[in-house]
Amino acid sequence: MKQLDSLDVPGGAVGVAVEAETPAERRALMMVEGAILPTLVKLSIPNLISLCSVAVVSIAETAYVARLGLASLGGIALAFPIFMLMQMLSAGALGGTVSGAVSRAFGAEDRLRAESVAISALAIGLVFGLAFAAMIFTLGAPLFRLMGGEGGILQEAVAYASMAALAVIPIWATNMLASAARGSGNMVVPAYTLLAAGLVQIGVGGAFGFGLGPLPRLGIVGVALGQVVAFTASAAFLAAYLRSERSRLRMTFDLSQVSLTEITAIMRIGGIAMLSPLLSVASVVTLTAIVARYGEAALAGYGIAVRLEFLLIPLAFSVGIACVPLVGTAIGRHDIARARAVAWTAGSLAAGVLGLVGALLWLSPNLWVAMFTQEPEVTRVAETYFRIAALGFPFFGLGLCLYFAAQGAGKVGGPIAAQGMRLLVVVVGGVLLANYGAPLWWAFVLSSAGMVVMGLATALLVKRTGW
Structure with missing residues (x-):
């Protein structure tokens, strides 16, 4: 330049x-x-495309696993939370931390440090991948049994997880390399790499699952094989790209660049950030347990509604992960005013987008509900949820996006504390609902209140935290 x-x-x-x-x-x-809002939009669009591929993969896999039988469908349902949590930890918690660290190094015009951060992050990912794979191989069956799996469902869950465990290390490698690339300001290559990986996963998994053409019919093991092939290829591609002259971040993959100092710095922030998906899942699980007390129809209706809530995360994530390198670069250049402006602009954008979704569902909840059920009682429950909980969606978007901005600044304590407050609201509120025998709609008020508390507390704590 x-x-x-x-x-x-x-x-x-x-x-x-x-x-x-x-x-x-x-x-x-x-x-x-670059002007902040147009830059954020430009960086967010590729992320949204790749994250939508995750939803497509989930829908496609569920569709063709269902054709393998109820045991296969139940087995993959048992295994899904473990692999979903791993993706949230590697791509979101540690991934955002890595992007922030790389961008701060670029902001300080320290390319050697950026390379050291990237290779150190890859080393962390390989260690975590190995640990997760070992855990699945050794503890998978007991865990699935503890979750209620038995008979054919347990057998299918173990079969799926045993093959999918071979994809764990490539998944961690892919997410660490993609996060390093994002930290350099490149959202396009990671996004389309992950989109391609999703398409390969669907194609290979379906082909081996059903034994198309000359391929053997491997059932649920073949579905899991799709992950192995897709993420091994994506990790190899990203490694090759980051070695090329086209990449702003040039990685030589020289192991001497692995730095204990950088590993410690990443884990000091990333270790705290990893609490975010755990707290989020804990809040949803707690609310599910509260709603389950009201009967099968209530649980089914809530399950349909909360499925959309999980799809809201990619919307906020796409904006949030885009603001990480912008905030990090500004912090590295000691331009705190621009870093703050990026954070508030991104938070407002995410809140606005999720607020629009919430308003649409508040007005016409059946747009979502009718895709899953025509049962009157289940429909009534889901519609009631949207008419109450949707009011909290913009606050949820604000809080989640500011969490990523805080990763860019390397200051995640406040947003994590705010997510802890959301869980506390849900737990304490749940106890009160049980003691006073409140009607079901109060559980949905509790869900909305948790989102509002999370969003406002995150905004307040980010504002009061020195960057």
Whole structure:
């Protein structure tokens, strides 16, 4: 990138670029000088596309596993939470931390440190991947049995997990490399790599699951094989890309660059950030247990409604993960004012998008509910949920997006505390509902209240935390 000079502005010295010669240089210029809202939108769109692929994979797998029989469908349902949690930990919690660390290094114009952060993050991912794989191989069957699996369902769950465990290390490697690339400001390559991985997973999993053409029919094991092939290929592709001249972040994969200092710094922030998906899942599980006391129809209706809530996460995630490198780069350049402006703009954007979704469902909840059931009582429960809980959706988007902004700044304590407050509201409220025999709709008020508390507390704590 050609530069004529630099000038001092509040928050640090900013180079004035007159020409960006390559795509990597244009991205670098956009990170430090681009208008915030258009830049956020531009960076968010690829993320949204790749995250939508996750939903497509989930729907497609569920559809063709159902054709394998009820035992296979029950087996994959038992295994799904473990692999979903692993994705949330690797792509969101640690992944966002890695993106923030890489972007802060680029903001400080320290490319060697950015490379060291990236290779150290990959080392962390490989260790976590090995640990998760070992846990699945050794503890999978007892865990599935504890979750209520037995007979053919337990057998199918173990079969699926044993093959899918071979994909765990490539999944962690893929997410660490993708996060490092995002930290350099490149959202497109990771997004389309993950989109391609999803398509390969569907194709390979279906082909081996049903034995299409000359391929053997492997059933649920073949479905899991799709993950192994897809993520092994995606990890290899991202590694090759990050070694190429097209990447702003050039990784040599020199093991001597693995730094205990960088590993410690990543885990100091990432270890706390990993509490986020755990707290989120705990809140949903607690609410599910509360609703279950009201009967099967209540649980079925809530299950349909809360499924949409899980799809809201990618919407907020796509904006949140886009703001991480923008915040991190500004922090690295000591431009705190721009970092704050990015965080509030991103939070407002996520709140607005989820608020629109909430308003639509508040007005016409049957747009979602009718896709899953025509049962009157179940429909009534789900519609009641949307007319109450949807009021909390914008606060949920605000809180989740500011959590990612805090990762960019390396200050995640406040957002994690706010998510803990949400869980506390749900737990204490649940006890009160049980003691006073409140009607079902109060459980949905509790869900909305938890989101509001999370969003407002996150905003307050981010505002009061020094960056």
